[in-house]
Amino acid sequence: MFEALLSLHPVWQAFFATLFTWAMTALGAGAVYLQQEPTRKTLDLMLGFAAGVMIAASYWSLLAPALVMAEGKALPAWLVVALGFLCGGGFLRLIDKFLPHLHLNMPMSEAEGVKTNWPRSTLMVLAITMHNIPEGLAVGVAFGAVGAGFQEASMAGAIALALGIGIQNFPEGLAVSVPLRRDGLSRHRSFMVGQFSGMVEIVAGVAGAALVFIAQPILPFSLAFAAGAMIFVVVEEVIPESQQGGHTDTATFGTMVGFTVMMILDVALG
Template sequence: MDFAALNPITQAFLACLFTWGMTALGAALVFLTKDFSKKMLDVMLGFAAGVMIAASYWSLLAPAIDMSEHLGHWSFVPAAIGFMLGAVFLRVIDMYLPHLHLNAPMSEAEGVHTNWQRSTLLVIAITLHNIPEGLAVGVAFGAAASGLESASLAGAIALAIGIGIQNFPEGTAVSVPLRRDGMSRAKAFWYGQLSGMVEPVSAVIGAAAVYFARPILPYALAFAAGAMIFVSVEEVIPESQSSGNGDLATMGLMLGFTVMMTLDVALG
């Protein structure tokens, strides 16, 4: 199968099947151990945040600004508007959608009040991470199909690889705590990988949106970037720093940023 010859929507869907698979692979660690080093988990979460931050600039914001060069000194405007809209969108969802951050007690559940189980609220929280990630991959493949020099198929693939790598610890971050709480291995794995299912769906939406409406492309790229930065700063980074392993988590973030930057520059 010639991947490059496929429709960008199909490319985005297949790419996010990979990122979903990486989430499932991380969740599968629950079959190997009931517990997991908290230090290692915090490093992995920091790594995930680093990948998301680097991808937001190298794979999304920079191409968005390049695509708006015809605006001259105002080339930053579409990126700025899209970036803020992405953050506002996630903020609104965060306010109303019931969810629970990792390691938080039930009393700290966010969103509208509900009687949903802890496991459901945890999965929703991680799913919230994965919506902007799937959108980012989809928009990147849609942008590559636009023929613009600043967006390439190799860059979109690099982004998918980076998102896939950082999805591994996210799957682990859901399944292992659930197993620690007494849930069966199979059920903990199911919930862990479940959060990644939204990525292929959101990738198809993102790719289709920019493929059929090219003028929104720089806004869409920046929108995905703003959503990912919001998730990183509001949830992933605080979680990685909450257990006294701040220095290790920060080094994990630096490593994740470096890996994603390297992937994007080397492949994109």
């Protein structure tokens, strides 16, 4: 498997990796075709798990390698990584401020961004799309780092990151499609909307890999940027949503399990 991936250009590696993460989103969205839909407690557990994976990936797969790669350059390593981290969060804040969107399980009156008359389903898809941008970017940058020949980057580590993001995309797809089904959309339309939200990861992944491969000196900054964007999404969206259903202990335990799983994947494979 590793040999086959190594033979591809980094952009193609990122494409196939994010194709997998999208497929996991689609698999989760497909839960609307089951007769028994997940309970809110299950959804909160899965959202907590997704948050844990993203937090762990932000450090183990992005920030830690960025600090090592930034050593010995013109600027201090901590400064490059800190700036990238803050810029990633700032970028998502700008999107959050202007892009019309609605977080899961929230009433239409709580829609954020520029005011529009768009339907609820569209606003929810935009919220998850914003969520998926840093995930796809992180995977793309990781494969770009391998292709650029950085010793600190490994194919196993990039694959571990893609696996972790893919695993946590399953509950994300489910968390989008199930509420839409409860809002009255057909099973097919709920599934299509849920899986569509993950397609942006493919675009972001390919763009991230191409950018790093073309401009290798910005790699540490790019890794930190992706980490900052992911942490912003986790704190601003995923964790609050996992706590709204009244199952706070369950969601918190899910976060710890998700963090542990991603940590094991990255350390064991990377």
